[in-house]
Amino acid sequence: MPSWADFQPYIVTGLALGGIYALSGVGLVVLYRATGVLNLAFGAVGAMGAFIAYSIIKAGNPGWVGWIVCILFSGVVTLGYGLIFGPALAGRGPLVQAVSTLGLALIIFGAIDLLWPTTGGQSPSISFPTDSSTVFTVSDLSVSWTQLIALLLGVVIAAGTAAFLRFSKLGTAMRAMANDREITATLGVPVRSVEAAAWLGCGLLGGIAGIMLADMSALDDTTLVFTVVISSLAAALIGRLRSIPVTFVAALVIGVIHDMLTPITQVQPYQDMTPFVLAVIALLVMSRGAVMTRSREEG
Amino acid sequence: MDRRTLTRAAVIVVLLLLALLVLPPLMSAYYTITMIQVAIYSIVTLGLGLLVGRVGMYSLGQLAVLTIGAWVAARLLFATSQPYILVLIEAGLVTMIIGSLITLPALRLRGLYLALITLMLAGGVTVIEATLNFPNGGGGFSGYNGSALHIPQIRRPSFASTDPAFYRFSVIVAIVMFLLVFAHLRARPGRAWAAIRQSEPSALAAGINTTFYKLWAMALAAFVTGVAGALLAGADRELLSIDFPIQNSVLLLAVVLMGGAYSLVGAVIAGFLQAFLPAALYNLWGVPNDWLIILFGIGVMQVLATAPGGIADQFPKDMKRLYRLISRLWRPAPPPPPINTGGIPRRIIIQETAEVHTRSVVIEEYGQAGPAAEQADPGRSQGAEGDREP
Numbered sequence: 251m252p253s254w255a256d257f258q259p260y261i262v263t264g265l266a267l268g269g270i271y272a273l274s275g276v277g278l279v280v281l282y283r284a285t286g287v288l289n290l291a292f293g294a295v296g297a298m299g300a301f302i303a304y305s306i307i308k309a310g311n312p313g314w315v316g317w318i319v320c321i322l323f324s325g326v327v328t329l330g331y332g333l334i335f336g337p338a339l340a341g342r343g344p345l346v347q348a349v350s351t352l353g354l355a356l357i358i359f360g361a362i363d364l365l366w367p368t369t370g371g372q373s374p375s376i377s378f379p380t381d382s383s384t385v386f387t388v389s390d391l392s393v394s395w396t397q398l399i400a401l402l403l404g405v406v407i408a409a410g411t412a413a414f415l416r417f418s419k420l421g422t423a424m425r426a427m428a429n430d431r432e433i434t435a436t437l438g439v440p441v442r443s444v445e446a447a448a449w450l451g452c453g454l455l456g457g458i459a460g461i462m463l464a465d466m467s468a469l470d471d472t473t474l475v476f477t478v479v480i481s482s483l484a485a486a487l488i489g490r491l492r493s494i495p496v497t498f499v500a501a502l503v504i505g506v507i508h509d510m511l512t513p514i515t516q517v518q519p520y521q522d523m524t525p526f527v528l529a530v531i532a533l534l535v536m537s538r539g540a541v542m543t544r545s546r547e548e549g
Numbered sequence: 550m551d552r553r554t555l556t557r558a559a560v561i562v563v564l565l566l567l568a569l570l571v572l573p574p575l576m577s578a579y580y581t582i583t584m585i586q587v588a589i590y591s592i593v594t595l596g597l598g599l600l601v602g603r604v605g606m607y608s609l610g611q612l613a614v615l616t617i618g619a620w621v622a623a624r625l626l627f628a629t630s631q632p633y634i635l636v637l638i639e640a641g642l643v644t645m646i647i648g649s650l651i652t653l654p655a656l657r658l659r660g661l662y663l664a665l666i667t668l669m670l671a672g673g674v675t676v677i678e679a680t681l682n683f684p685n686g687g688g689g690f691s692g693y694n695g696s697a698l699h700i701p702q703i704r705r706p707s708f709a710s711t712d713p714a715f716y717r718f719s720v721i722v723a724i725v726m727f728l729l730v731f732a733h734l735r736a737r738p739g740r741a742w743a744a745i746r747q748s749e750p751s752a753l754a755a756g757i758n759t760t761f762y763k764l765w766a767m768a769l770a771a772f773v774t775g776v777a778g779a780l781l782a783g784a785d786r787e788l789l790s791i792d793f794p795i796q797n798s799v800l801l802l803a804v805v806l807m808g809g810a811y812s813l814v815g816a817v818i819a820g821f822l823q824a825f826l827p828a829a830l831y832n833l834w835g836v837p838n839d840w841l842i843i844l845f846g847i848g849v850m851q852v853l854a855t856a857p858g859g860i861a862d863q864f865p866k867d868m869k870r871l872y873r874l875i876s877r878l879w880r881p882a883p884p885p886p887p888i889n890t891g892g893i894p895r896r897i898i899i900q901e902t903a904e905v906h907t908r909s910v911v912i913e914e915y916g917q918a919g920p921a922a923e924q925a926d927p928g929r930s931q932g933a934e935g936d937r938e939p
Binding site for chain 2: 356
């Protein structure tokens with residue numbers, strides 16, 4: 251059994267990973283609350299953005315150009331999907347809408363494989379100038395700016411989104427639409443524009459998550475498209491696709507537990523199961539007593 | 550049994566005889582292997598189509614179920630010298646038990662949550678599979694020998710050791726599985742599933758034990774998928790966990806939706822989409838698999854947006870539309886529809902079946918819109934409010 255000192259570095263990496271899962275989870279929850287669509291292509295658009303950023307940086311451009319292009323790309327693609335397929339599938343229920351976003355994920359996944367083939371050469375990667383800079387050291391364990399930024403981004407975006415939904419006019423409209431789209435429309439809220447704003451916000455967050463994870467984890471399409479979306483989805487599910495604070499805490503817990511299993515050799519091969527196991531337990535516990543209650547999101 | 554059903558049955562029998570007797574000598578080795586995969590994946594899509602189309606349960610975990618079946622079969626084939634057919638059934642039963650146990654707690658979830666939990670389970674099984682690996686003749690529980698230089702191949706039945714023979718064997722197993730599911734659909738379970746798909750509360754009110762029948766559907770789907778997994782073990786002769794990446798779980802649902810989840814023909818079309826189309830396109834023009842993934846992505850979105858019945862439902866309609874278009878081009882000024890008593894009844898029957906399809910879809914949409922409309926009622930909306938903010 252490894253000692254406590256072996257675990258310490260993984261708390262830091264876990265919190266950083268959890269911060270990214272948190273901002274991804276928040277992006278999923280906001281879109282789901284506002285439009286009723288669970289965007290399973292969330293990881294895919296971010297992944298493609300990260301690959302584009304990689305190509306831009308490799309061509310000799312400064313890093314920040316690539317990062318901005320990545321975030322804008324996923325924002326625009328997600329918004330475009332939302333504008334076309336949001337109305338087309340409105341009223342078809344959350345399940346059909348979620349499966350349709352899987353279609354988008356497949357398209358992007360195939361496109362990444364075509365445009366950035368994995369055969370031979372050095373594998374693509376993205377690195378930030380902040381990766382090797384030490385902010386502070388806790389008992390011979392150094393924390394880099396990237397890790398701190400990741401955690402801070404998670405905190406800021408979760409808190410900012412919660413405040414946005416609570417206090418701003420657009421946020422209030424989104425909350426109203428989460429309750430009842432038809433009545434909100436009757437009250438004069440421009441439903442389409444509010445939905446478009448939610449799609450754009452979700453896409454921008456997907457871009458941020460994509461570029462951060464490409465640096466912290468790996469620039470690998472399967473990881474970014476599926477594993478990441480499943481991990482942040484697990485956090486969002488624990489928050490019942492509704493609560494931003496619960497999603498935030500769940501994401502941090504998933505990130506920390508996932509990384510803290512690394513030193514335990516017997517469990518280490520199974521560490522990627524952390525989000526699945528936690529989400530399955532949470533879903534099953536939460537679904538107790540709610541067998542036949544029919545809420546809109548269960549469709 | 551009316552004439553239409555008989556004609557249909559005759560066409561199916563003739564096609565199957567062609568597939569069993571005429572096709573094997575004509576096919577090259579490449580296409581024989583491909584067609585074995587088509588037969589196997591038709592069984593998988595049959596199981597998934599049953600869940601999606603008949604019961605309304607979207608499962609993203611059927612590929613994981615397939616790998617469980619393949620794993621169990623490979624382990625049994627290495628560990629014992631039982632006849633292959635017995636292993637086939639045993640793998641199906643073990644997969645059925647594991648699949649039911651895994652999904653038993655998930656059955657209380659519905660719709661989106663059920664789909665997501667199956668995705669989670671699929672992810673979990675993928676991780677376990679990557680660590681445990683498939684049996685390759687080693688000892689112990691896992692049967693995996695990491696350092697094996699001469700990996701023994703998974704054995705095939707003695708009567709089907711060659712590829713063409715194994716192809717015939719796979720097709721026959723597939724036929725048996727289709728008949729098994731067909732028998733279920735025609736009997737009490739099929740009617741119960743149809744009721745559950747339309748509306749679970751109404752099915753419950755009608756006295757249907759919804760949990761039991763949903764579990765039954767899951768178990769049946771897991772059984773046929775497990776049998777398909779056992780066939781896959783014999784077809785590939787060497788199983789690798791990298792052959793079952795997680796994106797294939799999504800692809801599987803995509804081809805089922807594109808093929809047509811509401812019909813058994815759709816399952817066969819889905820099997821061709823999954824196994825034949827990539828192999829043929831690669832063989833003919835060297836098209837990489839990624840284009841197919843993109844195509845399937847577009848296909849899913851198109852099917853969901855405009856053609857919920859998939860190819861099995863849409864293709865005949867499109868052909869009819871094309872025929873009408875061509876016949877209109879042929880005759881610039883279309884005469885009024887001829888009053889031909891000989892031709893009309895058949896046409897009416899066809900339109901009636903199409904009509905039934907659209908109507909069932911409309912009812913489903915209405916059912917989904919129902920609760921939202923109910924929330925306008927103040928009492929209900931308060932209850933829903935309390936449910937929303939626990």
